[in-house]
Amino acid sequence: MQLRDALDDYKRNAGHDRLFAGERRTVAGRFTGGDGRLLHVAPDGGLRDFGYPLTGTSGLSRSRFGLAVDGDVTWFDPSRSRQRYVDDTPLVETVHETDRATVRRYDLAIGDAHLTRATVEPDPDADRDADDFALVAYAAFAPDGRDERVGQLRYDDAVEVYHADEHDYLASATGLSDLRGQLPPTFPEVLDDAPMDLPRDRDAARYDEERLSGEVVVEAPFEDAATTLGTLLSDRSETTREAARSRLSELFAELDSASALADAAAGTTPTVPASVPERESVVADLRVLSLLSAETGLRIAGPDFDPHYQHSGGYGYTWFRDDAEISTFLLESDDRLELGLDDWHARSARMYVDTQRPDGSWPHRVWPRNGALAPGWANARIEDGPDVDYQADQTGSVIAFLARARGRGVDVDGLDPVLVDALASLDSTLAEDGRPVVCQNAWEDSVGRFTHTAATFLEAYSALARHGAGLAGDGNDGPEDDEFDDAPADHARDRAREVYEALDDLWVPDRGCYALRETDHGDVDDRLDSATLELASAHRAYDSLGDAPSTEADSSEADSTAGGAVDDERLDRLVSHVECVVDGLARETDAIAGLFRYEGDGWRRADQPGEKVWTVSTAWGAHACAETAALLSDHDDPRAERFAERARELLGLVSPAGALCEPTGYLPEQFFDDGTPDSATPLGWPHAIRLATIGSLDAHGLLTAEPVPADD
Known part of the structure; x- marks a missing residue:
């Protein structure tokens, strides 16, 4: 423009x-x-x-x-x-x-x-x-x-x-x-x-x-x-x-x-089998993710509607958080729905290997066509600054995907040493109390010690513990050579346990949920934040370590029923947290219904007095409920169907016939209360979450409700 x-x-x-x-x-x-x-x-x-x-x-x-x-x-x-x-x-x-x-x-x-x-x-x-x-x-x-x-x-x-x-x-x-x-x-x-x-x-x-x-x-x-x-x-x-x-x-x-x-x-988009459930939605999701992809496999967040940065920081770049989570969602969906996306997984893994920084981390934003550094505001690790202006969850998200890809058999040169160096990098941003250091958040609008960041660390460590069999004890002369006293997979398992236990520091008993963050001044910010719904996937990943030795490398811990690592008290807290967040962030008007980002979100509200509904948050709510339902099912907990029902309700809002989906099949980033769509359209992240939610519910037989028996 x-x-x-x-x-x-x-x-x-x-x-x-x-x-x-x-x-x-x-x-x-x-x-x-x-x-x-x-x-x-x-x-x-x-x-x-x-x-x-x-x-x-x-x-x-x-x-x-x-x-x-x-x-x-x-x-x-x-x-x-x-x-x-x-x-x-x-x-x-x-x-x-x-x-x-x-x-x-x-x-x-x-x-x-x-x-x-x-x-x-x-x-x-x-x-x-x-x-x-x-x-x-x-x-x-x-x-x-x-x-x-x-x-x-x-x-x-x-x-x-x-x-x-x-x-x-x-x-x-x-x-x-x-x-x-x-x-x-x-x-x-x-x-x-x-x-x-x-x-x-x-x-x-x-x-x-x-x-x-x-x-x-x-x-x-x-x-x-x-x-x-x-x-x-x-x-x-x-x-x-x-x-x-x-x-x-x-x-x-x-x-x-x-x-x-x-x-x-x-020939430009994947062929979706006729047997795939919710096929119209799946076709639209894969079309959007294909449209937003460069030949390298890296994706822009969405079409850049604001290239002069007048009302945003731009959208036509690759964020490693969004991109790696999309890659993980695609990997899980492919396993569950048989979409034939092997080439996509390999392209993504190859680019993450190629774009890792010497310190084992990944930068804020890159150009998708070649992985070169793009304009950004969270490049502290390049500028030799403190980690405050660094988004540590991005590195966690990449590790989680690469570990799962490795377990699935994705073969990319250099993958193992990259994972070892990334593990050392993640360790360097984990404080002694078992939670990530002060850094920027997923929404990129504040700093602190965030529950969401901790959740990505828990998921990254858990995925690497499960799929890290055979990783060498050091990298290819990376920044933390000879860092680990034991095998990287065992080390990751120990770290996952530390993060799991440290999450108790962020529990807010009065609200029955986990806090948004601990501020850089040490205060607890107990607002509700949809990004904390990441805890559901993180706990599923951690739970799969209960009976699985680190030498095991099956294709997808998301489908494992080994279970056992999540204790009953934590399971109750997770149930309370997910319910509290999806209920507390819900907004319904005559035109729309969905979840807003977090309490007090003032971005792009114009003259609207309250927070705007986001498709990312709504889809995240659906996926978190689906993951919680699956976790409860793994534990033979009867609360599973209650969460499956809520997952289906939220999924319906972002599905092709839902209030938050445009006639094009696209999910815009945001909506005003009067139903006016706004911001990047289509946004890749919620499309990938929507796809993964369908796969998760279908894999566990929860995509449709059990029929109610008729009265005799």
């Missing part, structure tokens, strides 16, 4: 009670991608690239589509358009109604290319043939992220927009009946109070308008009632001009129908 676009949005929406001015929102419309580019298709058909973090190319910053006849253009209206995904694929179909004709178009991103194929059906009263029409496209490219010092090269059927390294192409399968340039908004236009309606009319007085910008207006004529426009983003050092144009020509020839596009799209 260019600054001019952000300022234009500011003019349109400043003072709005539900929109944050200057953002590029994706709460409406659908994305296509999964194999390179990430391209948003708005309800009016406008296209915009969001894939820079995934590919390093910027592409389209904005666009607009319409229908022309005899020089008269009708721009498509979102109120007269409808949109859907074709089958299980990321192929987007949008139908535009106009007074003169109906246009049916299909959009698909394929690697570095994108095709818009459109067909036209004239209105019977229009007295026009289909081939009298042309598809009009206004497209603004930002090669190398620039909207100035940009130039154009023109051909009979295409235009090339370039700055330095990135060269972007727009071409038509039926040629271009019109092509004109357009300069970006001028300084007076930017400073004017009124927003701009683009594109403008041609300015004959500006000799440079035609060639010195990234903005073009083209008309592609319909032939046999169809036409196709294509774009391609390329690096000049990797793709020659001739190769780029040839690739678009080949795509035009190969994908010359809706069915051909659907066949091409089908």
Whole structure:
């Protein structure tokens, strides 16, 4: 998003009670991608690239589509358009109604290319043939992220927009009946109070308008009632001009129908077996996680709707907390639902190995396309600062996944020494009392000694204890060589016990729950926090150590019924805690129902007096209840069904028919009480939690309630 676009949005929406001015929102419309580019298709058909973090190319910053006849253009209206995904694929179909004709178009991103194929059906009263029409496209490219010092090269059927390294192409399968340039908004236009309606009319007085910008207006004529426009983003050092144009020509020839596009799209997302429970939800989750993934396997948190950091710290990066938890959820779901995601697990493990820092930890944020350090605010371990500005739970989350992946048989070079060094790194942030040191929290808005961080440590140590058989006593000359007196798996088991016992320090008897944190001043902050629901999964992981020796390395402790490590008193406390949190953070209005993040959360509330509902928190509540139900079932505790019922209720809120799921199948990050979705959409984390909750409930026969016997 260019600054001019952000300022234009500011003019349109400043003072709005539900929109944050200057953002590029994706709460409406659908994305296509999964194999390179990430391209948003708005309800009016406008296209915009969001894939820079995934590919390093910027592409389209904005666009607009319409229908022309005899020089008269009708721009498509979102109120007269409808949109859907074709089958299980990321192929987007949008139908535009106009007074003169109906246009049916299909959009698909394929690697570095994108095709818009459109067909036209004239209105019977229009007295026009289909081939009298042309598809009009206004497209603004930002090669190398620039909207100035940009130039154009023109051909009979295409235009090339370039700055330095990135060269972007727009071409038509039926040629271009019109092509004109357009300069970006001028300084007076930017400073004017009124927003701009683009594109403008041609300015004959500006000799440079035609060639010195990234903005073009083209008309592609319909032939046999169809036409196709294509774009391609390329690096000049990797793709020659001739190769780029040839690739678009080949795509035009190969994908010359809706069915051909659907066949091409089908190969970009995993195939979900028909027997999978809640299949519509599973398909949507895997589609979203595929869309948000780079070729490396690392994922952005969500499409970056706020690249100028006006109302957030940005979303187009990989956080190791979110990404590793998504990886763990996928690993568990694959085991339970047989989704065939082996390549995904291996890619994730390989990148975590490659991105580990010399001290055994993982940094705050990286670019998903290559693992390079990205802008962040929690890099104390790189800056040689105190661990206060470090998020230790991220390293814990990575260890938990890598240990489970190792137990499942994921084979990645260097995995064992990475786990040993990571174990030493985790130890370095564990205080003598058995709880993590003062650091930043999962929500990244405060510091202290958090229950959530302790939960990730408990889960990491437990997973490594269970799946660490055969790990050497030291790493590959890592930072803590010869650190452990015993085998790493046994050492991790001892540490898990320490953390398990230390959690008692955070118990709040008056509330019947665990505290949010101990502050850096030593006070107990007893507010309810949805992140503490991580305790459910952590206790399941720890419980599996009860009868399992460290030499055992089965595929998934989440499905083990060995049990026994969690004592009765702790089980009662966990039951009380999960119930207290899901009840205490519940909010229901006429429009929505769900859980908010934590008591007193004031972020992005605008004029709303209370906290906003979050899909992450609601899905987390569902998963925590499911995990608690499974743990209780392992202990033959009759309270299991009560928690399974609550899990199903919360899962329903984020399921495709639920109040917190958009018609697109997407889970936005947040909702206002009036039902207005807000922030990153779709957000990958809740989609992975939703998927894992289905798998957990199904694996334990709890996805549907037991039928109530009829009265005699």
